[in-house]
Amino acid sequence: MTHIIHRPAWVPVAGHRLHVAGVHFDAVRIDGIRGELVADWLVEATDEDAGPIVCEGSGGRWVYFLLAPGEAAAHDWPLGVQRHGGGTRTVTYIGIPALEGNTWPLRWYSAPTTTAPYVCAPTLRAALGRAA
Numbered sequence: 001m002t003h004i005i006h007r008p009a010w011v012p013v014a015g016h017r018l019h020v021a022g023v024h025f026d027a028v029r030i031d032g033i034r035g036e037l038v039a040d041w042l043v044e045a046t047d048e049d050a051g052p053i054v055c056e057g058s059g060g061r062w063v064y065f066l067l068a069p070g071e072a073a074a075h076d077w078p079l080g081v082q083r084h085g086g087g088t089r090t091v092t093y094i095g096i097p098a099l100e101g102n103t104w105p106l107r108w109y110s111a112p113t114t115t116a117p118y119v120c121a122p123t124l125r126a127a128l129g130r131a132a
Contacts, residue, residue: 006114007099016106018093025052025118026072026085027094028065030128034080035063039109042119042127051119053109054097063109064094068118075121078128 007013010024021027030038035055042050042065052066073087084092097103099111112118 004114005099005111006117008112008117011096011112012098014098014101016095016097016103019096021072021092021094022069022085022087024069025066025094026069026083027092028067028072028077028119028121028124029082029084030063030065031080032061032063035061036109038124038127038130039063039065041130042124043110045127046116046120046123048110049113049116050110050123051116052112053119054095055107055109056095057105057107059105065119065124066094066112067121067124071118071121075125077125081128 008024010019039053054064054066056062070086072083072085077083084094095106097106097108099108
């Protein structure tokens with residue numbers, strides 16, 4: 001299966017840029033190895049068409065799963081999972097890397113595609129259950 005990478009307007013052409021969660025996307029954030037395990041399972045379960053997942057290469061090594069606006073608040077998430085975007089009272093900026101070039105400390109674990117412009121929240125919840 002061919003997955004055509006899609007560059008939405010909120011993905012920068014070079015480097016990385018901060019965006020307010022809840023405007024172009026919501027984000028679910030998971031720490032370190034747990035986030036990577038969830039991302040692994042999600043990519044495997046969706047035949048590599050998981051939607052946009054961003055990883056930090058330093059610090060807490062957070063993994064951000066980018067959902068459609070409003071999706072983070074529409075679901076209950078287990079302990080240790082942080083939601084950012086619609087329905088939260090705090091303003092959170094999420095770093096978004098370009099699709100190519102030097103974007104350190106951010107990188108795409110899974111880039112947005114034409115068929116998966118966002119991570120599917122129910123599939124993400126199932127991945128969280130598997131990685132628990």
